[in-house]
Amino acid sequence: MPALEDSLREQHEVLTAQATTAPAPLADAHEAARVAAVVTSAPVGMPPSWLAQLPALEVLSSFGVGLDRLPLDAARAQGLPVGYTPNVLNDCVADLAMGLLIDGARRIAAADRFVRRGDWLQGRYPPTTRVSGKRLGIVGLGRIGQAVARRAAGFDMSIGYHNRRPMEGVAWRHEASLLALAGWADFLVL
Template identity: 60%
Template sequence: MKHRIVQIGPITPPADARLARDYDVTPLWKEADPAAFLAAHGAQFEGVAVHVRDACGAGIIDALPNAKVIANFGVGYDKIDVEAARRKGMQVSNTPKVLDGCVADLAMGLAIDVARGISTTDRFVRAGGWKTGQRPLMTRVYGKNMGLLGFGGIGQAVGRRAAGFDMAVRYHTRRPVEGSPHQHEPSLPALAQWADFLVVACPGGPQTRHLVDAAVLEALGPRGILVNIARGSVVDEAALVEALQTGKLGGAGLDVYENEPNVPEALLAMDQVVVLSHIAGFTRESRAQMEATVCDNLDAYFRTGQVLNPV
């Protein structure tokens, strides 16, 4: 007998195929009334598979009295009510470290793009502008100050890359990270004031909502550059737009937004802003690792009673 799991939404074709092969899977997104379906049949399920984009809140968790594991496809888990799951004795897993390198690569790419005007110069050349003029002077990246908001796996990977550019690195977290060669800055505004680049690499969720506010952006300053590869909720988007429009902030490289996939028109109109479509982890290599990890966590739980990557 295969273990019965409910899948909140589609993950990827390879992951969906492996789950369907190894488990008795119910695709919840195909039900006309998911809440009514779970109210009638929720007791049948032993586990949950969920994509990072899909919510798994207390309503779903409470409707699954016999489920003991939630396997999340993604590093972030802010759309899962982890406390509700823990109250019911459910284990929650994610796919950590898989994305660290690719996300860190993109963070550096955004920093370089905004500082050197790569995207804007590409548009300038394509439009024929080089035939009649030249782009303005931009700023270098090497030797500058890199501030990191968050210093988990991704933040540390960004720090290693920044060190390769001869950058000074400091980070802000609630507590210093033991063994780090970089200086811990207990004040986020102070870190922003020191930094030329501020990379947001902390988890999303209520505790970090709008942590980067108008005061932090003003501290970063008119030549400072904000890079966000974490969650859009961490940055006060209205304050960001205002800081960029008034010149209080020099530029921004953004992969995430408060209301994805909606990006404020004001950001789209600014040449000092590079906008991406939440692609930091979008590589063939990281995707294959994530597909394997979400399934491996379920397999481990049903084999041993413990997930491999508890959150």
């Protein structure tokens, strides 16, 4: 994340380490002893072994939603604050999912290529389908799945979902079996 590093360098001394260098974040123990903050991303995270080697660490911050690559239990045991960015991408991902759904049904991108290539001179574009009034199956009704469901409701779609267990307080159809959901749905969002 070069832009982030440049921004941090304006106000802080920045040392760069790769999570692939575990178990040691920095070769120089003196440098490691001065590290006050670790900034990482959800896909990269931070190996748990680094905590013991960064005695001055005051905060661990991750850009992204996922926490599975962060040493949460060890950080909690040390009283180390962990920051991350939940919900920051929910709407963007849901918007993109709906855009891809509409494009897949209406074949907008393929139709654009058809016209640009001049294929319309040789014949008609094949019929497509609509999303409105259709059945949408959502695999996983977490924050993003719920955001997709709200958008799909705006298209008068019937909404079903598959989760480990039914969610309380939602009016959408729960399917205990992923195969049953796939059989019911016209479209499936993963």
